[in-house]
Amino acid sequence: MKQLLRLCQQEEKKLGQLGQQRSEAQNRIDSLSQQKQLLSQMVKEYTELSCNALSPITLQNSAQMIETIAPMQKQLTRKQLLLQQEHQRMDNLWRQQLGRQQGIKWLYQERKQQQRAQLERQEQKQQDDFASRYALS
Template sequence: MKQLLKLCQQEEKKLGQLGLQRNNAQTRINDIEQQKQLLSQMVSDYTQFSVKGGTAMMLQNSAQMIQVIEPMQKQLLRKQLLLQQEHQRMDNLWRRQLGRQQGIHWLYQERKQQLQYQQDRQEQKQLDDLAGRYATT
């Protein structure tokens, strides 16, 4: 019974750790999404600046900035895709661990209930035996 309780506690700990990893992956995905949005806004701003016109040097600077930002956007997109795959993997592990943890917890509760039932029966039998002895004397 103690071993089952210890196993139950270990499984809960694993579940908590996987939950943290899953949440961390989601946070990193959200951070990258914000970075992508900022870069997209920068490209939009530089594009609008080019459309409004300006000196040749300003147009050239805008075009260069857009060229610098585009690889950064692609890199963030690749990183985001990899993190999404990692998050999905962690989510699957977490779900499996949740099922395992719940199953072991159920088994622990079931065994605990059976043990209590046996103890209650044994106690009742002892009381019945004592009552029978006093009734016959």
């Protein structure tokens, strides 16, 4: 029974660790999304600037900045896809661990209940034995 309790506690600990890793992965995805959004906003601003450019230098600078930002956007998109895959993997592991943890917890509770019922039966048997002894006296 103690081993089952210890196993239950270990599984809860694993579940907590996986949950934390899953949350961290989601936070990294959110951070990359914000970075991508900022880069998109910069591209939009430089595009508007180039449309309204009064000088060739401003137009050239805007075009260069857009060209510089494009690879950064692609890199962030690749990172985001990899992180989403990692998050999905962590989520699957977490769900599996949740099922395992809940199963072990259920088994522990079931065994605990069986043990209580057995103790109650033993106590009732002892009380019945005592009662029958006094009744015969």
